[in-house]
Amino acid sequence: MEAAKRFLLVLFLVSLLSISTATTTRKFRARKPCKRMVFYFHDIIYNGKNAKNATAAIVGAPAWGNRTILSGQNHFGDLVVFDDPITLDNNLHSTPVGRAQGFYIYDKKDIFTAWLGFSFVFNSTQHKGSINFAGADPLMNKTRDISVIGGTGDFFMARGVATLMTDAFEGEVYFRLRTDIKLYECW
């Protein structure tokens, strides 16, 4: 009977464990990414002279601005559409592994800030599918977080956070963003 009692005790503890596992599922998923990837993307804004190389263009501007030159007041009101190459390192001339496609809008008069809606689109042997992003980008901060709001293909139903860092900025024509993608929901 001693053995049986000990066995019962073990069983009981196991049951308790299974209950606590069930009710705290979400906490177990938090804070440790199930997938992490770092990419760079490169944005060359059309400025009237670089039509061949440009990967982005101003398509909306405030009443006091135009669509060739970024407006004053920290570009407030400029809406930029982009189709930027994504690379694995910080070299603009590396073979792209995908395209960053979408838009940003400068949305503040007294400092550089933008709102982003875009996707990473992959169609290579390594990755097929897309990751969708949205969020505020206070681009004077060294790093800033936006949301991964969904994904398709290899990134089916993904959710997470992406940490952006401006890796280079040349005049008002070129910038490069380091994107550290941390997915916390992977299917």
Add this chain to the structure above:
Amino acid sequence: MEAAKRFLLVLFLVSLLSISTATTTRKFRARKPCKRMVFYFHDIIYNGKNAKNATAAIVGAPAWGNRTILSGQNHFGDLVVFDDPITLDNNLHSTPVGRAQGFYIYDKKDIFTAWLGFSFVFNSTQHKGSINFAGADPLMNKTRDISVIGGTGDFFMARGVATLMTDAFEGEVYFRLRTDIKLYECW
């Protein structure tokens, strides 16, 4: 005692089962939609002559474009706002069951591609609420997936994937998209 032992064994297996169920909850939800719906929506772009019928209009364009005619270079930079009827079949003249509202931006110079942000808005006896979408639409592909990023009302907290298919395309004025919505998170 034999019976008791057998019973203990069963109990133990049941406990194990409950543990594995708890820790793999997310996998059980994956890959099989909890809700699936197919809709069509119809986009008639304003071209300067069809103000009465148009359901969409260009509101942003690159420096080299205008807001009446879609620009060259695969419409790169054109931002289009729409309020399109949703129907259950592919007939533009069927009674709409809702409205597709939002925008798309053509974002690539060398091929047709767009970025979409929009909602399906329902207010009928059949459906009340909205489904929100975002994602890249490489519209030359036969089918392409975007994300369902949220929902309200009947579609409270929905997440999933929507497969778009261009069902018709007439010149640069009319297109019809078949939208196969697969929700993988239903509350």
Add this chain to the structure above:
Amino acid sequence: MEAAKRFLLVLFLVSLLSISTATTTRKFRARKPCKRMVFYFHDIIYNGKNAKNATAAIVGAPAWGNRTILSGQNHFGDLVVFDDPITLDNNLHSTPVGRAQGFYIYDKKDIFTAWLGFSFVFNSTQHKGSINFAGADPLMNKTRDISVIGGTGDFFMARGVATLMTDAFEGEVYFRLRTDIKLYECW
């Protein structure tokens, strides 16, 4: 033996309970917010005369509109960028606790309706981080729901629904939105 049998029965029931808990995790999370917050934000649209006070500006407009005056036909096609103060009460002059940043597009000709993409950005002792929103805003309805599609910082991975209510509307220059945020996924 009687005691042992009773104990076995209890164990069995506990096991059953743990199984049902595991398989219905999602239902337990539904319908009761894990976090609820009410904020107000204040939008002052640039109209050619209020450059100093304006917090928003038209940056896209249909072919028949311009970027200083909201267009006819219920502003259909006007794209507005904003950086609005967020307050805890409905007083424009209260100390802001954050900024609402993003855009809306009026998307319907025969009634006021807009599509919203924006963030609440907080950087105070009380809240640090951002909440990202997207959805349709049929602004003639007393209340309307949009989606919380993600969050960062204190609002890491948040999802939910935000109920908007127009709290004030003065001419075509100022409006104030009450935003009742209900998060149903908190990490």
